[in-house]
Amino acid sequence: MICSLVFAGYPKKSYFAKPFQHIVILSVIIVNYNVKFFLEQCLCSVRKSILQQKELSSASEIIVVDNHSTDGSLEWLSPAFSEIHFIKNETNTGFSAACNQGLKKATGKYLLFLNPDTILPENFFQVCISFLESNQTAGAVGVRMIDGAGNFLKESKRGFPSPWASFCRLSGISSVFPRSRWFSYYYMGHLNEHQTHSVDVLSGACMLATKAALEKTGGFDENFFMYAEDIDLSYRILKAGFSNYYLPLTTIIHFKGESTRKDRQYIDQFYLAMDQFSQKHMPGNRFFHSILRTAVRVRSGIAKVGQPIRKEIPNSKGSKIVLEGDANSAREVLRPLELMGIKIVSTEEESDKILFCEGPGFPFKKIIEFIDKKKGRKRFRIYAAGSRSFVGSDSSEEPGEAISIQIIK
Missing domain, CATH: 3.90.550.10 (Spore Coat Polysaccharide Biosynthesis Protein SpsA; Chain A)
Structure with missing residues (x-):
């Protein structure tokens, strides 16, 4: 290397x-x-x-x-x-x-x-x-x-x-x-x-x-x-x-779905790592290792068959977005979003997604509090003041959305 x-x-x-x-x-x-x-x-x-x-x-x-x-x-x-x-x-x-x-x-x-x-x-x-x-x-x-x-x-x-905690998790x-x-x-x-x-x-x-x-x-x-x-x-x-x-x-x-892809390689690596940890810190428990390996193979097989590996990444282009947050940051992204074919609406009820615009008037802490409070009601995206993209994810189990934008000075 x-x-x-x-x-x-x-x-x-x-x-x-x-x-x-x-x-x-x-x-x-x-x-x-x-x-x-x-x-x-x-x-x-x-x-x-x-x-x-x-x-x-x-x-x-x-x-x-x-x-x-x-x-x-x-x-x-x-x-x-x-x-x-x-x-x-x-x-x-x-x-x-x-x-x-x-x-x-x-x-x-x-x-x-x-x-x-x-x-x-x-x-x-x-x-x-x-x-x-x-x-x-x-x-x-x-x-x-x-x-x-x-x-x-x-x-x-x-x-x-532990053997019991692992069994309860793997068995469901x-x-x-x-x-x-x-x-x-x-x-x-x-x-x-x-x-x-x-x-x-x-x-x-x-x-x-x-x-x-x-x-x-x-x-x-x-x-x-x-x-x-x-x-x-x-x-x-x-x-x-x-x-x-x-x-x-x-x-x-x-967001988790970005750094932890739920594909077949992830499934194998995750359960292999669990077995690896038990081998390192509980080396004498042969019965537990055999049970764990069996559970790992069964759970991995079920996950591969029963869980969709990847879904289409949600795309904001063509959607209706309401801008919330810092007024100056919202002005930064307004025209670029319109040029991308994104319709900007004035109320949450009309929108498909909320784009939180971070800035002095609407810090990250407030954005997190809003998302925590409004969970399940809308899809959320985040734009940091002065950045060149906005991101978001509708589920920790799936890849999120990341879109590059060209800020017009």
Whole structure:
């Protein structure tokens, strides 16, 4: 594998700290693979959340590891985000290895591993870092996550895949008793999603860890190419004497369908990773491994036959959209959308979709709150002020929509 580090070049007045010149409080590590439009919106939200905290604005760094994307991600993003460190891989090294690449370059006291198809509210770092600073035993925190349609994502808080928890999940028993501590421990269904809890497992889609915890655990296990690597790291953080916390004081959007494609390769890799985790941490339980492998093969076969692998990506062209949010941002996109054949309507009742226009008058936090509140009523799309695209997803199980727009000055 040949890797080259690409520095886009800092502006004369950088928003963020230059490495090795200042004490860095926060490092954000994002692994990207062919989702440049989603990543653009993600970076806009990360930038706003950092700038919201004065102490972070001069003491933060963002590292994007591109895992051999073929969609021109770096060419698209580098000019607009010159303060970011871009690492370009010549091969797809897998999620764990790419995260560790970023980790080796990171110098922060706190390190956020973040998926590229996420949107953060402006108070994200203030809430999470304050919690870590006031809880010295905390090794990592995760937050409440919703998908692009506003549905709560159960993987925001999880238990370890013990033999019984794994059996209940794979057999479908947990879906019959979603609030049971006994039958739904894998997703910790007995814990209130709106309350802070100490949990076993945090999602790798959004995990803010302390440098002290990662120095003891050594980062991600690169034997996990994709999936279960967050379970493994969470387990080792606990074994090192720290605690993992689920913190619902702030909510993020994780579109999920973009970074987690539900195709046959995903199905095989996911269940293989579950077996891999059990082999690593429960090596003596041969009976459990045989039961798990059988359940994996059955569940994988059912999923391949019974679940549609891909649906047509929803397209906003020709649809009716109502613009909500910041007035200036709405004016930015109005004419470009009309030129694309999108009809702009004045009320939600007339519309097929709501396009939230982020800006000073309508921040990301408010957009997330609206989507959380209005879930199931409409399809939502998000446009960050000054960006060149808008994105959205109607289900965490399917790929979303990402459309490039040409802003007319």
